[in-house]
Amino acid sequence: QVQLVESGGGLVQTGGSLRLSCAASGRTVGLAAMAWFRLAPGKEREFVGRLNWYTNMTYYAESKKAQFTISRDNTQNTVYLQMNNLKPEDTGVYSCAATTRLSGEHSRESTYEYWGQGTQVTVSS
Numbered sequence: 001q002v003q004l005v006e007s008g009g010g011l012v013q014t015g016g017s018l019r020l021s022c023a024a025s026g027r028t029v030g031l032a033a034m035a036w037f038r039l040a041p042g043k044e045r046e047f048v049g050r051l052n053w054y055t056n057m058t059y060y061a062e063s064k065k066a067q068f069t070i071s072r073d074n075t076q077n078t079v080y081l082q083m084n085n086l087k088p089e090d091t092g093v094y095s096c097a098a099t100t101r102l103s104g105e106h107s108r109e110s111t112y113e114y115w116g117q118g119t120q121v122t123v124s125s
Contacts, residue, residue, distance in 0.1 A: 002026045002114040004034075004096045009119030012086055020081040020119060022096030030100040034079045035112060036070065040092035047107035048094070051079055059106050086123045093118040 008020040020033060035050035049060040051071045058070050067090075069082040079096065097112035104111035 002028060002031065002073070002100075003096050004098055004114055004116035005094045006094065006096050006116045006119040009094065009121045011122045011124060013124050014087055016086050016123070017084045018086065018121060020083070020094055020096075020121070022079045022081075022116060024077040024079070024098060027075045031077075032099050032102050033106065034072075034096060034098045035106065036079075036081045037067075037095050037097060037109065038090075038092045039095065040089070043092075045095070045109060047109075048081065050106045052073070063106065083121070086121075088123045091121060091123050093120055095119075 003025045005023045006020060010019060012018055031053045033050055033052045036046050036048040036049050039045040047061050048064055049058060049068055051058050051070045051072055067085055070079060072079045095118040096116040098114040099112045
């Protein structure tokens with residue numbers, strides 16, 4: 001089992017930045033990828049981006065490429081989501097997800113076996 005704990009959410013003004021963290025623990029040796037998803041009010045959960053553990057390659061939702069950056073700290077089994085130039089529409093619960101599988105569409109929720117509880121990000125206008 002893998003446990004994921006997100007942190008770093010909060011309230012920020014439009015144009016501000018936040019960095020979210022997702023710490024993985026437990027059986028992390030077999031991790032293949034970690035990803036971020038967002039659940040905005042009144043919307044379905046959507047894919048933000050993903051980092052492949054072995055290659056460090058990242059993939060982003062097209063609309064988020066210029067604004068969000070995913071990185072990792074190898075020693076801490078932690079993945080970060082740097083969010084810049086935040087807008088009110090970026091408000092939502094950001095969740096970290098992980099998979100031990102190399103296959104699967106990287107933007108699909110069903111690809112990931114493990115999920116964190118999420119952290120709330122609120123962007124005020």
